[in-house]
Amino acid sequence: MVEFDNYKLVDKGVCAAKGFKAGGINVGIKPGSKKRDLAVISCDTKCTAAAIYTQNKVKGAPIIVTKEHLKNGIAQAVIVNSGNANTCNSNGIEIAEQMCELCANELGIDKNDMIVGSTGVIGQKLSIDPVKNNIKTLVDSISEDGSSLACEAIMTTDTRKKELAVEFTLDGKTCHIGGISKGSGMINPNMATMLAFITTDVKINAELLHKALKRTADITYNMVSVDGDTSTNDTLCIMASGLAGNKEITAEDKDYEVFINGLYAVMMNLARETARDGEGATKLMECVVDHAPTEAVAKSVALSVINSSLLKAAIFAADANWGRILCAIGYAEGDFDISKVEVVLSSSKGSVKVCENGAGVDFSEDEAFKILSEDEIVIRIDMHDGADKSVAWGCDLTYEYVKINAEYRS
Amino acid sequence: MVEFDNYKLVDKGVCAAKGFKAGGINVGIKPGSKKRDLAVISCDTKCTAAAIYTQNKVKGAPIIVTKEHLKNGIAQAVIVNSGNANTCNSNGIEIAEQMCELCANELGIDKNDMIVGSTGVIGQKLSIDPVKNNIKTLVDSISEDGSSLACEAIMTTDTRKKELAVEFTLDGKTCHIGGISKGSGMINPNMATMLAFITTDVKINAELLHKALKRTADITYNMVSVDGDTSTNDTLCIMASGLAGNKEITAEDKDYEVFINGLYAVMMNLARETARDGEGATKLMECVVDHAPTEAVAKSVALSVINSSLLKAAIFAADANWGRILCAIGYAEGDFDISKVEVVLSSSKGSVKVCENGAGVDFSEDEAFKILSEDEIVIRIDMHDGADKSVAWGCDLTYEYVKINAEYRS
Known part of the structure; x- marks a missing residue:
């Protein structure tokens, strides 16, 4: 808590x-x-x-x-x-x-x-x-x-x-x-x-x-x-x-x-x-969006990232597949400049910057894997494009989610 | 084809x-x-x-x-x-x-x-x-x-x-x-x-x-x-x-x-x-919406149903959990009367009506299971509320989807 x-x-x-x-x-x-x-x-x-x-x-x-x-x-x-x-x-x-x-x-x-x-x-x-x-x-x-x-x-x-x-x-x-x-x-x-x-x-x-x-x-x-x-x-x-x-x-x-x-x-x-405690979840995902042009954009970006099935599956595997984060930001609603976006992944094991100015930066995959193997993952998105912020919460997508929902009525 | x-x-x-x-x-x-x-x-x-x-x-x-x-x-x-x-x-x-x-x-x-x-x-x-x-x-x-x-x-x-x-x-x-x-x-x-x-x-x-x-x-x-x-x-x-x-x-x-x-x-x-051929898919889902008040409503309903993770997992399990279809129709955009909706599930093995006037009807779970065990499932939604129609296509949600997307980069 x-x-x-x-x-x-x-x-x-x-x-x-x-x-x-x-x-x-x-x-x-x-x-x-x-x-x-x-x-x-x-x-x-x-x-x-x-x-x-x-x-x-x-x-x-x-x-x-x-x-x-x-x-x-x-x-x-x-x-x-x-x-x-x-x-x-x-x-x-x-x-x-x-x-x-x-x-x-x-x-x-x-x-x-x-x-x-x-x-x-x-x-x-x-x-x-x-x-x-x-x-x-x-x-x-x-x-x-x-x-x-x-x-x-x-x-x-x-x-x-x-x-x-x-x-x-x-x-x-x-x-x-x-x-x-x-x-x-x-x-x-x-x-x-x-x-x-x-x-x-x-x-x-x-x-x-x-x-x-x-x-x-x-x-x-x-x-x-x-x-x-x-x-x-x-x-x-x-x-x-x-x-x-x-x-x-x-x-x-x-x-x-x-x-x-x-x-x-x-x-x-x-x-x-x-x-x-989302169905089948092994990890809490928290997406913090900062310096967005409006609160609506901040919310839309945070929820878009939290909702991406592709990202959720990658987080389950502790895979720093940050391209999926950029992709999810890209289909969020509202006007903003994707080329300013910075993305940092963190957990109790540390932080790693994976994207700057909308493009990838060099980082250690081993370190990222260690960070993403924890059970509370923070995805921090700095939009460098304003003063508004938002936080959204979600979880990873796992085999267990499918199992639970394939068998729910039985 | x-x-x-x-x-x-x-x-x-x-x-x-x-x-x-x-x-x-x-x-x-x-x-x-x-x-x-x-x-x-x-x-x-x-x-x-x-x-x-x-x-x-x-x-x-x-x-x-x-x-x-x-x-x-x-x-x-x-x-x-x-x-x-x-x-x-x-x-x-x-x-x-x-x-x-x-x-x-x-x-x-x-x-x-x-x-x-x-x-x-x-x-x-x-x-x-x-x-x-x-x-x-x-x-x-x-x-x-x-x-x-x-x-x-x-x-x-x-x-x-x-x-x-x-x-x-x-x-x-x-x-x-x-x-x-x-x-x-x-x-x-x-x-x-x-x-x-x-x-x-x-x-x-x-x-x-x-x-x-x-x-x-x-x-x-x-x-x-x-x-x-x-x-x-x-x-x-x-x-x-x-x-x-x-x-x-x-x-x-x-x-x-x-x-x-x-x-x-x-x-x-x-x-x-x-x-x-969606990632991990075992079944093609086709959602046909008919008698909708507008084409926009027909499209929104068809896509909402095709997109429901809960329904997709149920279809994977050949489970006629039609409540999830109603639920997905309910969060589609546009104005329509949910209490007129009729839902029929079908495949090459036959058809079964599962919902009428927005509420459940008695049906044989065994027969529904047989129908949903095929690899092409049609969800037919009659809105009894107009003349427009739409078709959307999707697939079931399976363990394999999670596996593919957890391991994609490796």
């Missing part, structure tokens, strides 16, 4: 913020699977809440229901299943609504204060029975230590839990922001995760909460790409309990800045871990 | 058209390699000529030189090497010009009538010595049976030769159009091949030749995608000798239509074979 001054990493994920509890159990969404597959996060009080969703025209039924429920900017709990996306099914909305109702009744809250999510295979009907038969057990599993159980329950092909919280001071009060996330395949900007749930005890109004979430997503989750496929179910939610006791944030003032920096610390790390 | 009425498939590739000869030899562009790596195509007379090039901002030096030479719409010969792209090198243009000059001198023609191409690794300097030392042998290799030698010499990771010619009647004369092409990796629209060379003996002016080439590329090569990477060196050239004896085509009349339909027969087949 990348650490930030004034934001201390703490345990308990989505339960670090005051008022939140979570749980996760196995209910058999996929018959025969023993993996936890149903998660809940709930708060002692009603929260201000905001969410952003996939840009895919095919939207999972849970998104349609959650959007409706969040119209008033208020939520109190989340229910999420893995193993089935509840998408492209004729009765999907009905099922998503039933999930909300069952959970709300058991929690004793309003069903319209529920957020609902689903992740897994698209186009297979989701039976309500496993949820209905186990809703009491799910709610009974809720505790202040339940974040990692919820985190496990939302995983599909993820190989690591993505869970994080930070503690910081705002308006003299100790505050928290925490989150859990699942990603893995079908990861591409807008949004770069299938599901992420963030909680905080900071008091902030719904409008600014949404604004902060959107702005932070644009430079974190929306800069992650695993395979260029944008999922139908991507959802990023935040709930703010207000229990930290700070004076409510209602303007883009200094307190807002402290809050949004904390949000960045959490979301950037979750997004980065999502890239690292 | 797909056959078309009135256009007879004939042998001899680029040498089928009157006046053209070709050759190809090994000159050791990559030290140690014994593969043919230098090709030549030449014509007895000056030809009208046209070309279209990669949209990548990084353009190989041969493109810059060829563009300059084709300003007058005239060419007489082509020289192409594989094994090195002559791109992102400080002396690239100089080398490309030397290749033209050496070849033109040996052929006894004007160096400004030369087309030059290179394909292979980007960013490694290309020595002129192998070309200089062997230019006489290359030109001596030229014959009327040399098309397949030239075709071999332009291959990189291609596993099959892409070579074709058709014979047809125009203005009462027997005419020909033939071509050779290489593709494999780094294949994406604008352009979907690294190199293709087309010859014809039809007499047609340079302006209409360019127009026919552009229009046909838009529905053939520009609808092929292997991995979403757009190469720096893509070049599609056509030379017309005029030796068939027809009255010169100078307007978009009936003769022009006969010509452009022949050009489609050649380019569509070459493009399709390029998709089939």
Whole structure:
């Protein structure tokens, strides 16, 4: 995890913020699977809440229901299943609504204060029975230590839990922001995760909460790409309990800045871990673009490089095939001068410049191989053509990616 | 190959058209390699000529030189090497010009009538010595049976030769159009091949030749995608000798239509074979979109589906994971109604409808598996939302793609 001054990493994920509890159990969404597959996060009080969703025209039924429920900017709990996306099914909305109702009744809250999510295979009907038969057990599993159980329950092909919280001071009060996330395949900007749930005890109004979430997503989750496929179910939610006791944030003032920096610390790390855990990935690729003529160009170049299948395969092999980097820069959108571009590859083993003024320079292939054999690779592109910058995250392309996606439904 | 009425498939590739000869030899562009790596195509007379090039901002030096030479719409010969792209090198243009000059001198023609191409690794300097030392042998290799030698010499990771010619009647004369092409990796629209060379003996002016080439590329090569990477060196050239004896085509009349339909027969087949031979591919995927609201939507949907890594991996496994098709349709550009979409999968083993009105329908997984186990898969998408259509071609994503691209430079 990348650490930030004034934001201390703490345990308990989505339960670090005051008022939140979570749980996760196995209910058999996929018959025969023993993996936890149903998660809940709930708060002692009603929260201000905001969410952003996939840009895919095919939207999972849970998104349609959650959007409706969040119209008033208020939520109190989340229910999420893995193993089935509840998408492209004729009765999907009905099922998503039933999930909300069952959970709300058991929690004793309003069903319209529920957020609902689903992740897994698209186009297979989701039976309500496993949820209905186990809703009491799910709610009974809720505790202040339940974040990692919820985190496990939302995983599909993820190989690591993505869970994080930070503690910081705002308006003299100790505050928290925490989150859990699942990603893995079908990861591409807008949004770069299938599901992420963030909680905080900071008091902030719904409008600014949404604004902060959107702005932070644009430079974190929306800069992650695993395979260029944008999922139908991507959802990023935040709930703010207000229990930290700070004076409510209602303007883009200094307190807002402290809050949004904390949000960045959490979301950037979750997004980065999502890239690292891309399906079949063995390496995290970070592409830093600097001195670009505009931020749009910087973003386009960073994502173009991170998305190149050819480069991703070369990085898997620790091969400094920088021509593929130049090629990917070349098909990025926007106006810029390719003949000024400089490229440096680095990792914990050192740095090597491979390209200057848009053309190759002599370098040691042995040294480059050593650098690229590490598991966190930084591709630094200096465009020498302006003052804007951007960072994108991705991963290498491996045999395992093909294997996972050739066998996903079986 | 797909056959078309009135256009007879004939042998001899680029040498089928009157006046053209070709050759190809090994000159050791990559030290140690014994593969043919230098090709030549030449014509007895000056030809009208046209070309279209990669949209990548990084353009190989041969493109810059060829563009300059084709300003007058005239060419007489082509020289192409594989094994090195002559791109992102400080002396690239100089080398490309030397290749033209050496070849033109040996052929006894004007160096400004030369087309030059290179394909292979980007960013490694290309020595002129192998070309200089062997230019006489290359030109001596030229014959009327040399098309397949030239075709071999332009291959990189291609596993099959892409070579074709058709014979047809125009203005009462027997005419020909033939071509050779290489593709494999780094294949994406604008352009979907690294190199293709087309010859014809039809007499047609340079302006209409360019127009026919552009229009046909838009529905053939520009609808092929292997991995979403757009190469720096893509070049599609056509030379017309005029030796068939027809009255010169100078307007978009009936003769022009006969010509452009022949050009489609050649380019569509070459493009399709390029998709089939995508790096590591085991299957050709053809996506046919029908009843779309606009041609732009039809194209966008077809390419989105053909490009989905998740779907490509599923097709490799013969898994009818149609949710990934819906998902890919959902992130295509343009306005359309996803809830009307119907999807049918087919091959020589039959057809199976997997989705109707944007939602799944019951089907036999066993039957779908049998259909998808063939090596030519058609994904037919009926949008029930208009009258426009489009076809795109791609291939499955396999372990072998990763292997080839992880090891390409070694």
